[in-house]
Structures are given as structure tokens and as C-alpha cells.
Amino acid sequence: MRVSQFPLSTLRETPADAEVISHQLMLRSGMIRRTASGLYTWMPLGVRVLRKVEAIVREEMNRAGAIELLMPAIQPAELWQESGRWVQYGPELLRLKDRHGRDFCVGPTHEEIITDLMRKELSSYKQLPVNYYQIQTKFRDEVRPRFGVMRSREFIMKDAYSFHLTPESLVETYQGMYDAYVRIFQRLGLNFRPVAADNGSIGGTGSHEFHVLAESGEDDIAFSDSSDYAANIEMAEAVAPRANLAAPTEIMREVHTPNTKTIQALVDTFKLPVEKTVKTLIVAASDQVEADFVALLVRGDHELNEIKAEKQPEVEAPLRFATEEEIRAIMGAGPGSLGPVNAPIPVIIDRSVAVMSDFGAGANKEDYHYFGINWNRDLPMPRVADLRKVKVGDPSPDGKGQLGIVCGIEVGHVFQLGKKYSDAMNATVLDENGKAQTMYMGCYGIGITRVVAAAIEQNNDEFGIRWPKAMAPFQLVVAPVNMKKSQAVADAAEYLYKQLRDAGYDVLLDDRDMRLGAMFADHELIGIPHRLVVSERGLQAGELEYKARSGGDAEKVAPDDVLEFLRAHV
RNA sequence: CGGGGUAUAGCGCAGUCUGGUAGCGCGCCUGUUUUGGGUACAGGAUGUCGGGAGUUCGAAUCUCUCUACCCCGACCA
Numbered sequence: 001m002r003v004s005q006f007p008l009s010t011l012r013e014t015p016a017d018a019e020v021i022s023h024q025l026m027l028r029s030g031m032i033r034r035t036a037s038g039l040y041t042w043m044p045l046g047v048r049v050l051r052k053v054e055a056i057v058r059e060e061m062n063r064a065g066a067i068e069l070l071m072p073a074i075q076p077a078e079l080w081q082e083s084g085r086w087v088q089y090g091p092e093l094l095r096l097k098d099r100h101g102r103d104f105c106v107g108p109t110h111e112e113i114i115t116d117l118m119r120k121e122l123s124s125y126k127q128l129p130v131n132y133y134q135i136q137t138k139f140r141d142e143v144r145p146r147f148g149v150m151r152s153r154e155f156i157m158k159d160a161y162s163f164h165l166t167p168e169s170l171v172e173t174y175q176g177m178y179d180a181y182v183r184i185f186q187r188l189g190l191n192f193r194p195v196a197a198d199n200g201s202i203g204g205t206g207s208h209e210f211h212v213l214a215e216s217g218e219d220d221i222a223f224s225d226s227s228d229y230a231a232n233i234e235m236a237e238a239v240a241p242r243a244n245l246a247a248p249t250e251i252m253r254e255v256h257t258p259n260t261k262t263i264q265a266l267v268d269t270f271k272l273p274v275e276k277t278v279k280t281l282i283v284a285a286s287d288q289v290e291a292d293f294v295a296l297l298v299r300g301d302h303e304l305n306e307i308k309a310e311k312q313p314e315v316e317a318p319l320r321f322a323t324e325e326e327i328r329a330i331m332g333a334g335p336g337s338l339g340p341v342n343a344p345i346p347v348i349i350d351r352s353v354a355v356m357s358d359f360g361a362g363a364n365k366e367d368y369h370y371f372g373i374n375w376n377r378d379l380p381m382p383r384v385a386d387l388r389k390v391k392v393g394d395p396s397p398d399g400k401g402q403l404g405i406v407c408g409i410e411v412g413h414v415f416q417l418g419k420k421y422s423d424a425m426n427a428t429v430l431d432e433n434g435k436a437q438t439m440y441m442g443c444y445g446i447g448i449t450r451v452v453a454a455a456i457e458q459n460n461d462e463f464g465i466r467w468p469k470a471m472a473p474f475q476l477v478v479a480p481v482n483m484k485k486s487q488a489v490a491d492a493a494e495y496l497y498k499q500l501r502d503a504g505y506d507v508l509l510d511d512r513d514m515r516l517g518a519m520f521a522d523h524e525l526i527g528i529p530h531r532l533v534v535s536e537r538g539l540q541a542g543e544l545e546y547k548a549r550s551g552g553d554a555e556k557v558a559p560d561d562v563l564e565f566l567r568a569h570v
Numbered sequence: 571c572g573g574g575g576u577a578u579a580g581c582g583c584a585g586u587c588u589g590g591u592a593g594c595g596c597g598c599c600u601g602u603u604u605u606g607g608g609u610a611c612a613g614g615a616u617g618u619c620g621g622g623a624g625u626u627c628g629a630a631u632c633u634c635u636c637u638a639c640c641c642c643g644a645c646c647a
Contacts, residue, residue, distance in 0.1 A: 012596065012608075013582050017640050037639065085647095092646075109647075143571080143645055415647080443647090482605055517607030535606070545606090 001474065003510045007044055010522050020216050022456035023148030025465050029526045031452075038145025038153030045526060046452070048473035050156065053451050054135055056187050056470060057158050064180035066131040066160050071113045073137055077103030079112035083424045094141045106139040111421045111443060114161040118439070119427035125165045125437070128429060129173055133160035135448065147216075150409070150453040160444040163422075165431060170416055170440040174206060177414050177444040181210050184446070185412070189468025190455055193230040195221055195408065206416045210446075211408025212454035221408040222390050226401030233405060234307040236390040237397040240351040250358045250372030252341075257369045261336025263300040266360060266369070274301045276359045280338035282322040282331065282345075289314045289346050293322050293330055297340060297349040299356065302388040309387055314346055337362040340379060341370050347382040354384040409454040410447075417441040465527030466549055474508040475570055476500065476530035477523050484513045486536050493534045496544070496562065503563055505570070524549065530570055532562070 009030035018024040026032045031046030042050060058068070077095070080086035085093075086105075094106040107113070114132060122128065135158045145153050160177065164170040178194065185192040190212050197209040209232070211221055222236035223229065231237075260266050267274050277300030285294045294314045298304055310317045328334055330345060339361030340347045360371045375381045394403045419438050421427070428436040452471070459466045469475065478500070480493035497509040508528065510519050516533075523531055533545040533554075543556040546565065557565045 011581060016576090016582070019641080034639095089647095090645090111647095140646090144641095144643095146640090413647085445647095485605080515605060515607080515609065517605095517609090519608090520606085521608055533606075537606080 001508050003508060003512050006508070008522060008526070009043065010525055018148065020147045020150065020457065021460055022150060022216075022453040025456050025460055025525070026148055026453065029465060031526075032149060038142055038151075040149055040152060040154070045473050049452050049467075049471055050448060052471050052473075053188065053448055054156075054158075057135065057184055057446055057448065060180045060184045060187070061133050061158070061160065063183075064131075064176050066133045066162075066177075066180075068134060069132050070134050070136060071107075071110050071117075073107055073139075074104050075107045075110075075113055077105065079116050079425070080105060083112050083115075083421055085112070092140050092142065094139050108138055108140040109157075109443075109445075110134070110136075110159055111161065111417070111441075112425070115421045115425045115427050115441070118161075118163050119422075119425060122163065122427075122429050122439070125429050125431050128439070129162060129164045129169045131160055131162035131173055131177075131442075133158060133444075148453060149449045150457075151218075152449070155450065156448040158446040158448055162442040162444075163427075164440040164442075165429065165437060167418075167440055170418075170442050171206070174414060174416050174442050177442070178208060181412050181414060181444075181446070185210060185212070187470055188451065188455065189470050190411075190451075191458060192411070193221060193223055193408065194228075196231045196235055197413070206414075208414050209408075209410050210412030210414075212411050212451070212458055213406045213408055214454060214457040215407055216457055217407030217409040219408045219410060221406050222394075222403045223406060224396035224398065224401040225404055227396060227398055229396050229398040229400065231397075233389060234305060236403065238302075238305075238351065238386050238388050238390045239395050239397050240386075241355050243355050245355050245375060246357040248357055248372070248374035248377055250374075252370055252372045252374065252378045254363055254365075255360075255369050255371050256367060257337075258367045260367075260369070261334075267300070270360070270369075270371070272360050272371070275299060276356065277301075278339070278349075278353055278356070278359060278361045279304075280340065280343075280362060282327050282335075282338065283309065284316040284320040284322065285314055285346070286316045291345040293326065293345045295338070295340065295343050295345055295347045296387055297347060297353045297361075297382075298388045299350065299352045302350065302352060302391070304387060305389040308385070312348055312385055312387075314348060314383075331364050333362065333364045333366045337364065337366050337368060339363055339370060339373075340382065341373060342379075348385050348387065349382050350387040351384055352388065354381065409450065409457060411451045411454050412444075412446040414444045415442060417443050459527075463521070464525035467527040467529060469529050469570070472506075472527060472529050474528050475506045476532060476566070477508045477510055477528045479510045479516065479519050479523065479531060479533045481516050481533065481535035481537075483511060483534075488539055489534055489536055492539055492559070496532065496534060496559070499563065500566075503566075505566070530566070532557075 011028040014024050015027050018027055030043050032040045032042055035041050077086055096104050138157050139154050142153050145151055162173045192210055192212050195209045195211050197207045220233040222231055222233050260269055263277050266272055266277055278297045281296045281304055282293050285291050306319050309315055310319045331338055342364055357374050358372050360369050363370050390403050392405050396403050422439045422441055428438050431437045455471055456465050478493055478497050480489045483490045483493055500507040529549045531547045544559055545554050546557050547554040
């Protein structure tokens with residue numbers, strides 16, 4: 001491709017309303033233009049990247065045995081009413097009427113359509129399992145679209161749906177999709193993690209999110225520094241400390257602690273190590289217990305994980321913290337003076353608290369703490385549970401290495417749906433006994449457009465985008481110096497361009513009459529991984545100049561050796 | 571949906587308080603110049619000042635209203 005025939009609409013200045021780096025760079029490099037809130041036009045440069053991602057996804061889906069089809073973007077309300085989601089989905093579902101007044105929606109996902117299709121197409125277990133996918137534009141009417149195509153309303157998604165007679169078959173396909181996803185993101189050249197995810201209300205046996213790791217990610221991921229373990233921070237288990245409960249060495253005593261309402265104050269004023277302090281949090285109780293409230297204890301330097309707290313049978317879901325008035329009424333003291341000793345309500349303690357000895361906590365008496373508290377001596381050991389958020393440096397739950405925490409951008413999701421939709425929509429096949437069996441389903445999504453943004457989020461520098469090679473809109477660029485003035489340079493550049501194209505490279509010839517610096521700035525902004533400079537000076541010395549976008553010094557290459565050189569570098 | 575903000579040339583912004591000829595930088599066009607990191611000089615084009623209504627001799631500027639967009643929050647299989 002010649003730049004003179006390709007719209008390279010780069011921007012020198014950063015548009016004011018772009019917040020995150022990928023959004024800024026996509027606008028500046030001319031990959032996308034905003035059409036309306038959450039709606040973007042993909043410019044030719046951006047489309048080239050999209051197509052490269054799609055091609056890899058398609059290849060790997062095909063390799064994994066999935067079959068491509070294409071379903072309508074506009075879907076009839078009847079199917080959504082049948083699954084129950086017409087009511088359930090809320091305003092994110094864009095609804096519309098046709099000229100006859102019939103209800104439709106713009107598909108945010110395609111479970112209904114595929115389930116309807118499959119119940120008509122499939123009649124026998126012998127036809128199973130099947131796995132169909134499509135790459136298609138979807139629409140979710142986000143409350144607040146932001147970050148460019150990272151959280152847009154219209155987006156391109158690869159979605160796949162599998163159907164099975166048995167859960168075992170579902171698990172097998174699920175694993176196949178999981179493996180395919182790993183290959184896809186590896187081939188794309190992204191730093192990613194499969195992350196154990198919550199199944200939410202659907203239940204079922206398994207769900208993994210695939211996250212691209214980047215500083216601007218919206219989700220916090222806990223990962224092991226020496227194994228594959230990764231989980232959403234809400235899900236990550238804080239493993240029980242290995243240490244046993246140490247024997248008491250102090251007696252329990254009541255201490256007057258005025259103006260000591262925070263852990264920090266306790267540590268500063270009374271020189272108590274923070275590991276010897278506990279936080280006492282009062283939350284509303286469920287009907288499982290007689291009391292109205294429950295006290296949750298975590299170590300002073302730990303934070304409560306609200307999801308874990310909510311899962312305790314004694315705790316009301318959704319989690320609700322007691323107000324200060326409620327706390328005073330029930331505990332007889334305000335926040336900052338609370339503790340487990342003589343607590344009038346049930347107490348649940350975190351695993352780390354269970355191994356603490358000689359520790360300090362509020363006395364449930366205003367401005368007093370107990371120091372030197374010991375379980376089993378001063379009070380019975382309460383119920384122990386995993387209550388806290390994991391933190392950096394915690395041991396990994398799989399026993400290998402330590403946890404780090406990074407931000408992730410969710411770009412893929414594999415999900416064992418089970419029978420949620422097939423039940424609701426009566427999608428059955430006959431088994432070998434001639435009995436109708438509801439099929440098990442799985443669904444597997446990849447946000448194609450989001451992958452593009454996530455890749456930039458992860459791969460950029462002060463000059464612009466640094467595409468992984470599989471995603472770059474062009475593999476290499478030929479930059480002639482003064483092509484319009486020097487016939488020798490023009491000839492050499494044209495020859496090189498032809499030579500590279502014939503060799504199968506996706507190459508861009510920058511035939512604009514521009515200063516070299518400006519050209520370079522463009523090439524770096526749009527992130528072309530490899531650059532070859534043709535100059536009068538170089539030609540006289542019998543050399544071209546090669547430089548990689550990823551860094552390193554420029555190298556001289558003889559024109560005759562260029563193909564061989566590129567085979568080794570590109 | 572709640573709170574805050576913005577809207578002036580393709581992009582980034584000033585001008586609005588205190589009403590009086592529509593501005594700057596970058597980009598764009600023409601020419602000369604320069605040619606290994608956004609060259610310099612000269613000339614030029616481009617605006618319903620987001621829309622509507624009002625006040626006024628006169629509105630980008632004051633008032634009312636509508637719209638769009640951005641940020642924070644809530645929401646999010």
C-alpha cells in the first residue's frame with residue numbers, strides 16, 4: 001500500500017475528550033472516529049487491525065472445531081420473552097418496533113437466537129455436540145460509554161455457543177474453547193491471564209474470564225508470580241496462615257485509650273504492632289441468626305472482602321454495614337472502640353485473626369481497649385472464615401509463589417451455561433432411549449474491538465502504538481528520503497517495495513513528499529513494527545537502514561541481503 | 571438516573587466577567603526554501619461562536635429554553 005493512496009489521517013494533538021491512552025492513540029493514529037456517544041467509525045487503518053484479529057480468532061475457532069454462521073443483529077422480542085430476558089435485561093437492551101408495530105431488539109448477545117435455531121435443527125443426540133460461532137456487531141446501550149471502543153455501545157464480538165447431551169461433553173468443549181482462547185491471545189502477542197470467575201446467578205460448573213493485563217484495566221486481578229493461578233480479586237482465596245496459634249505471654253488488661261479511633265492511632269500511640277490489632281466491623285445479620293447484627297474481624301492491616309463477607313450464612317445479602325447509631329445501640333460503644341470480648345452478637349473472624357495471640361481490640365466501652373487478648377483463654381474462638389481481600393505478597397492459593405495484583409481488561413469469557421436457556425426455550429433432543437433431553441449449553445465470547453484497544457493499552461510509548469506483530473496494520477514501512485527529488489532513491493524505494501510485496505509482506509510505502517522526521521513520527525504513532533529507510537546517502541554506501549519500532553539501534557543492510565535479513569527479523 | 575463541567579475554524583484553545591469589526595497555535599492550500607527526527611519565510615482559504623427564543627440601537631458575551639458531549643458516582647451476563 002502506498003501512503004499516497006491510503007488515508008493516514010493522523011492527528012498531532014490529542015483530542016480533549018479522550019481519557020485513556022488507547023482511546024487517544026486510536027484517535028490520533030486515525031484508526032477510529034467518533035460518530036456519536038459510544039459509536040465509532042473504523043477508519044481504514046483501524047479496519048486492517050480488526051481484520052488481523054478476526055483472522056486469528058477465526059483460524060483458531062475453526063481449528064477447535066467450531067463452525068461459523070451469522071445470525072441477525074436485529075432480534076424478535078418473542079424469543080427474548082420466551083427466555084425471560086425481555087423483562088430481565090433492562091434498559092441496556094435497545095428495543096425498537098418495526099413498521100407493523102412488532103417488538104424487536106438490537107442483539108447484545110445471541111443465546112436466544114441460537115437456542116431457537118438449534119431446537120429446530122437438532123433432533124437427535126447423534127447430532128451432538130455442536131459448536132457454532134459468529135463474528136458480528138452487537139449493541140449494548142451502556143449507561144455511560146467511555147474509554148473509546150473499550151466500553152462502547154456498539155462493538156464487534158466473536159460469540160460461540162455449544163450444545164451437548166451431557167455435562168461431560170460440555171466440559172470437554174469448554175476445555176477446548178479455553179485452550180483455543182489461550183492460543184488466540186498468545187498468537188496476538190498479548191500479556192494475558194485466564195482468570196477464574198464467578199458464575200453469578202446462573203450457577204453451573206465453570207467460567208473463566210480472559211484478561212489482558214494493563215495499568216488502566218477496570219478489574220483487579222490477583223495472580224501468582226510463579227504459576228498460572230489468577231483470579232478476580234473478589235474471588236481470590238486468602239489462604240490460612242501456616243503459623244499455629246502461639247501461646248499467650250501477656251495477661252489481658254483494659255487500657256484507657258482516648259482519641260484512639262483508628263488502627264493507625266492505636267499503632268502510633270501505644271506502639272502496638274499492626275499485626276497485633278484487629279478491625280471489628282458490624283454488618284446486618286441474616287435470618288439464620290437470632291441477633292440483628294454480626295461482627296466481622298480482620299487483622300488491622302487487612303481489608304474486608306465484601307463478596308466473601310456476603311457469602312457467610314450469618315450475613316445478610318446484600319451486605320449492609322450498621323450505622324453508627326445501630327452500633328452504639330447494640331455494642332454500647334462507637335466505632336473505634338469495638339472488639340470481640342464481651343460482644344453481644346455473633347462474631348466471625350478471618351483466618352489470620354484466628355492465629356493471633358496477645359492482640360489488642362476495642363473493649364466495647366468508649367475510649368477503652370483490651371490489650372493482650374488471647375483466644376480460648378479470654379474468650380472462646382469464634383467461627384473462622386476467609387473474609388479478607390488478598391494483598392500483594394500473600395501466598396498463592398495453589399501453593400506456588402506469591403500473589404501480585406494487576407489491572408485487567410476483560411477481553412474474553414468462556415462460560416458453562418448449563419440448561420438456563422435450553423430449559424426456558426425447550427431445546428431438546430432425543431437420547432438413545434428415545435426420551436427428550438434438554439441440551440446443555442456453553443457460550444464463549446471474545447470482544448474483538450476491545451482486544452484492539454486492550455493491545456494498545458498494553459503496548460505503547462511516548463511516540464505512539466507499538467503493535468505486537470500479529471496485529472500491526474502493516475508489517476513494515478519503506479521510508480524514502482527525498483523521493484521526489486532523487487530519482488535514484490525513488491527507483492530503489494519502488495524496487496524494494498515491489499520486492500517486499502512479492503515476498504508476501506504487508507508493506508507500506510511512504511511516498512509522501514514530507515520531511516523524514518514527520519514521516520517517522522507518523523510511522524511510530526501508528527506503530528508499524530519495522531522500518532526501512534532508503535536514502536541517497538545510504539545508496540551510495542550500498543546500504544539500507546533498518547530499525548525496529550520496539551527499540552534498539554538502526555542497522556545497515558545491503559539491498560541484496562534485505563529479504564534474508566527480514567526473514568530473520570520480521 | 572444523581573452531581574459537576576464543556577460547546578468558538580479540521581484539532582487544541584483564548585475571547586464571555588465589563589455587549590461594540592471573530593482571534594491564537596497546529597493543521598490545510600499556493601509559492602520559495604529546507605532535506606536523517608514534526609524546517610524557515612511569504613501569501614491564502616475556512617466559522618450559522620451547538621440549536622431556538624428573548625433583552626438591546628447592537629449579543630460569542632446578558633436571560634430563558636432545548637440539544638449534544640465529557641468527567642465523578644450509581645448501574646453492569
